[in-house]
Amino acid sequence: EAEVAQSPRYKITEKSQAVAFWCDPISGHATLYWYRQILGQGPELLVQFQDESVVDDSQLPKDRFSAERLKGVDSTLKIQPAELGDSAMYLCASSFVPAGETQYFGPGTRLLVL
Amino acid sequence: ILNVEQSPQSLHVQEGDSTNFTCSFPSSNFYALHWYRWETAKSPEALFVMTLNGDEKKKGRISATLNTKEGYSYLYIKGSQPEDSATYLCAPLGSGGSNYKLTFGKGTLLTVNP
Numbered sequence: 505e506a507e508v509a510q511s512p513r514y515k516i517t518e519k520s521q522a523v524a525f526w527c528d529p530i531s532g533h534a535t536l537y538w539y540r541q542i543l544g545q546g547p548e549l550l551v552q553f554q555d556e557s558v559v560d561d562s563q564l565p566k567d568r569f570s571a572e573r574l575k576g577v578d579s580t581l582k583i584q585p586a587e588l589g590d591s592a593m594y595l596c597a598s599s600f601v602p603a604g605e606t607q608y609f610g611p612g613t614r615l616l617v618l
Numbered sequence: 619i620l621n622v623e624q625s626p627q628s629l630h631v632q633e634g635d636s637t638n639f640t641c642s643f644p645s646s647n648f649y650a651l652h653w654y655r656w657e658t659a660k661s662p663e664a665l666f667v668m669t670l671n672g673d674e675k676k677k678g679r680i681s682a683t684l685n686t687k688e689g690y691s692y693l694y695i696k697g698s699q700p701e702d703s704a705t706y707l708c709a710p711l712g713s714g715g716s717n718y719k720l721t722f723g724k725g726t727l728l729t730v731n732p
Binding site for chain 2 (some may be wrong): 507508538543545546547548549552559560562593597602605606607608609610611612
């Protein structure tokens with residue numbers, strides 16, 4: 505069964521350092537999502553791609569976060585510089601089409617910023 | 619951003635008990651409701667996507683109902699098993715600007731004791 509891959513699974517970094525997360529969606533899925541889940545909260549959409557284009561990045565802190573999906577397949581989410589408040593689970597998901605379609609999630613990257 | 623409430627926040631049941639949780643959401647700006655199950659150290663798994671008022675969906679011992687007019691959905695688990703232990707997330711799909719996106723609740727953490 506096809507799955508969404510994410511790496512690393514865990515990342516510990518110090519504040520002010522740069523971190524990057526990688527996601528490989530299910531083959532053929534045009535829509536890719538990055539979510540952040542802070543402990544005790546539900547996942548929140550950070551950025552949504554349709555192929556290589558950003559559809560929604562309204563909740564992405566653009567002063568320190570960036571995301572790209574250059575060839576419309578895998579994607580990278582970067583934080584530079586990391587802050588203590590960035591400690592969270594970062595989830596990637598994909599779907600065949602946007603809106604309403606089931607989203608398939610990866611296992612997430614747990615980030616701890618010290 | 620939709621206000622999504624899930625209750626209870628957590629519950630413990632014994633193996634064999636039946637249980638249910640609630641997801642409340644604004645009845646306006648509604649397009650669909652997603653339910654996900656998220657076991658520790660695993661990827662969130664899609665359970666149901668529901669769209670129509672009065673919808674009922676079933677997957678094994680788990681079922682869900684939807685009332686879009688009053689803005690709530692119930693998730694039922696019949697004869698709970700230890701493997702049902704997980705966080706159950708609901709997420710209505712609504713429009714946010716030019717994009718349709720999921721807004722997740724904080725989840726209900728279910729622990730089934732053998």
